[in-house]
Amino acid sequence: MAKALFSLSTIMVFVIIIITTKATSISLLAPSSGVNLNLNFDTGTSNILDSVAVDDRTFKKSDATIFSVEIVNRNSIFTLTSKDDDVIRSLASSDTNDQVTASWQFNNNITVTLQFSSSSSSSFIDVTPSVIFPDSTNHGVATFTVSIPVNPQASDTAFFPDSYGEEASATNTYSGTYPSASAAMQHMAISSTTAPGLYIASHDKSGDWKELSYDGSSAFGVKMVPIGATKPVSGWTAEYPVSIAALPKIGESAPLWFLASELYRAFIFAEPAAPWLQQGPIQKRLPTHLQNSHLWLNTGWQCHDVFEDAQGDPATAQKRVEDVVKLWRSLGLNDPVGLHYYEWQQGPDPDPSERYLFDTHYPDYFPGRVSDDGTTVESFAASVLANLGVYTYPYINGRIFDLTCDSYIADNGEEVCVKVPEKMKLFDGENTKLSVPTENYGSGPDFCIANPATEYWQNKLGSTVESLVKDYGASGVYIDQVASASMNLCYDPAHNHTIANGHWWRNGYLEMFNKIHELAPGAPMVTESNSEIYMDMVEGYLPLTAFMKGLASSSGDKVLVPAFSFVYGGFYNAFGAEFYQADFTDVPYLRAKIAAMLVTGTQIGWFSLGGIEDDACGEMGLYDLFMDEGNLDVSQYIVDSANVRSELVDFFLNGRQYPNPVSDPAPEIVKGNKEYHDVMTGTWVSEDGGDVAAVVCNVSGSDKKFTLAFDFATYGWKEGDKYKMETSKKVYVVERGTSHVVEFDVVGSGIEVVRFSLII
Known part of the structure; x- marks a missing residue:
């Protein structure tokens, strides 16, 4: 069989075809890194893909499968894998010698192929699966998982796109369902400081459902659900490839998240760019007050949805907000403050005992609460806005439908719900029995997942937002769960979208938010978490899961890395993390949590004012x-951090986050529920690439002297470029190489x- 060798360099492209009797391989030299990527194939191995080599490092895991496919017939579901017995395995190369097709023909005459494709204009080798059936009426594909075998070394680091990364x-x-908080983007990676590594991603610009995974020992996986899954077909080919690329060794100025995200960003922005970039940079969509809301409060979030009843009472909320914001104003805060307003809803019965509680009755909320002294939701919002510059965002849920609420009963809500087959077998249109999956949050009712492609749900959310903005004085609205929870597959033909998977989920939400913005023009919409596909729909992300990890680890545990802000800097706005009463018992640790938000460009706070004791996570009410x-x-310290953020707001709105300079000596660890460094740095590059700003936070409580070595080549600057350096102590112009060492002397809780x- 033929052996094809393809080499790509940054200077020239050439193809050499060598005839051999042993194996078929593709070799690609990635132009972004200069690292050779070789895929070696052998029909004598069950996976056919025998190994993946990056320079002198070989990734090979003989006990891992390279694919697993779930097939449905008229009665059931069964699985085929690359390692099954009684399979005829074969290889073929294309006439142009830029593709290799590996095939597995099973004894039931079902054939599975993986096509490996290279291109002289790309850093990637694309892996595209197909399934061919012996007829067009008796089989369908339910899921297909592509796995890239690896054998990690002890020194390897893995990257996964959970929230920020x-x-x-x-x-x-690692495991995450895309699109959701657990997989906000689609790329994964492995590498080390001593050996090169691999980039693995699903290159899909439609936002379809998929599951990303890494098992910690043998393989990275991408699980796909076809558009039209389980429908009878003669064959299926994936709508997008799983793409792999070579990565160089991790360097001090080139951490793994950065190396991998350079490749992913190149894919996302390549024409035609991903549709969620269609609105362009975020700043033009943000009202001035949201651009400059460097601090956030909420009336009383508590983990596990345990809420204090009084926190949403308008008079109680007004006093708490006024007291805290007046204090901050007295300490030097001049910019607007954002407020999430929970538990504002009353429902039609004015009796306090009949009030609609959190996670009940959605999407029914109105009317709003009225305090004993006559304070209303709208008078509270108007007062704190006019007197203190506080912009109010009431809470609603954008995803779930209470099966016992008035709207569900009156409007035949089941028609709106996502539906799945009662038994996974070949889909037979209206004859397939469907059921409504439900969720329960411990608040009493069961909820279905509302299908965003239905006109009913789009109109229901639109009218709710319109009333909050126009009748209740809301500055914007927080629409929960949209970018946090995963897409739900739906098999209901009455919803007029492709069965199971497809672009309909994103497009449905896009239509919903377009209606919302038409009904409430100028009012920003914000949602939970930061899944990429909702970027053009909302004006703010609440990335709580990102900050459930620290920025440092002394034991190799998962840490937050700013991959999202490197890929999408300038195209999104984010705010908020969880804070607890226990944080106030360790001030350096509390400062570290605040600094983590500042260095990642996130608007600070989302401090809960109300709350009750919850043994699972501790009390979060911080007003007292x-x-x-x-x-x-x-x-x-909170006000000082907000004022520094105000100084750098153009970088955070329009720039991108880059790897940090190397510190000497290395910072120490601050330990609490999570771990941080006692000196934290965030490095941001302006939109045009001509300016770099690094914010340096000393949270230790002790004065610190250290140096930071900046590698300007990372930012694209060249040898001999002339630049100006400015700190609080000096300004001067220098002309030298592509690095610069800056000496720092930062006081105990200082920000430089x-x-x-x-x-x-």
Whole structure:
């Protein structure tokens, strides 16, 4: 059989075809890294793909499968894998010698193929699966999983796109359903400081459902559900490839998340760019107050949805908000404050005992609560806006439908719900029995998942938002779960979308948000988490899961990395993390949590004012602690951080986050529920690439002297470029190489900013 060798360099492209009798391989030299990627095939091995080699490193795991496919027939579902027995395995190369097709013909005459394709204009080798059936009426594909075998070394690091992104020792496991908080983007990676690595991603610009995984020992996986899954077909080919690329060794100025995200960003922005970029940079869509809301409060979030009843009472909420914001104003805060308003809803019965509680009655909320003194939701929102510059965002849920609420009963809500087959077998149109999957949050009722492609749900959410903005004085609305929960597959033909998977989920939400913005023009919509496909629909992400990890680890555990802000900087806005009463008992740790938000460009806070004790996570109500004079230094640090963020807002709105400079000595660990460094840095590059700003936060409580070595080549600057450096202590112009070492002397809870600007 033929052996084809393809080489691509940044200078020239050439193809050499060598005839051999042993194996078929594709070799690609990735232009972004100069690292050779070789795929070696052998029909004598069950996977046919025998190994993946990156320079002198070979990834091979003989006990891993390279694919697993679930097939449905008229009665049931069964699985075929690359390692099954009684299979005829074969290889073929294309006439143009830029493709290799590996085939598995099973004894039931079903054939599975994986096509491996290279291109002289790409850094990637694309893997595209297909299934061919012996007829067109008796089989369908339910799921298809492509796995890329690896054998991690002890020194390897793995990257996974959970929320902002996370890294850890490659012995950790990862899994996330895209699009959701657990897989906000689609790329994964493995590499180390001593050996090169691999990039593995699903290259899909439609936002379809998939599951990404890494098992910590043998393989990265991408599980697909076809558009029209389980329908009878003669064959199926994936709508997008699983793409792999070579990665160089991890360097001090080139961490794994950065190396992998450079490739993913190149894919996302390549024409035609991903549709969620269609609105362009985020700043033009943000009202001025949201651009400059560097601090956030909420009336009383509590983990596990345990809520204090009084926190949503308009008079109680108004007093708490006024007291805290007046304190911050007295300490030097001048910019707007954002407020999430929970438990504002009353429902039609004015009796307090009949009030609609959190996670009940959705999507029914109105009317809003009225306090004993006559304070209303709308008067509260108007007062804190006019007097204190606080912009209110009431809570609603954008995804779930209470099966016992008035709207569900009156409007035949089941028609709106996502539906799945009662038994997974060949789909037979209206004759397939469907059921409604439900969720329960411990609040009493069961919920179905509302299908966003239905006109009913789009109109229902649109009218709710319109009333909140126009009748209740809301500055914007927080629409929960949209970017946090995963897409739900739906098999209901009455919903007029493709069966199971497809673009309909994203397109349905896009239509819904377009209606919302038409009905409430100028009012920003925000949602939970930061899944990429909703970027053009909302004006703010609440990335709570991102900050459930620290920015450091002394044991190889998962840490937050700013991959999302590198890929999408300038195209999204984010705010908020969870804070607890226990944080106030360790001020350096509390400062570290605040600094983590500042260095990642996230609007700070989302501090809960109300709350009750919850043994699972501790109390989150912080109002009394803010009012305690003993915590005045905490409020001052919060205000100082907000003011620094205000100074750098153009970088956070329009720039992108890059790897940090190397610190000497290395920072120490601050331990609490999570781990951080006692000196944290966030490095941001302006939209045009001509300015760099690094914000440096000393949270230790002790004065620190250290140096930071900036590698300007990382930002695209060249040898001999002239630039200006500015700190709080000095400004000067230098002309030297592509690196610069800056000396710092930062007081115990100080925040320093250093800027570099190219001089043209």
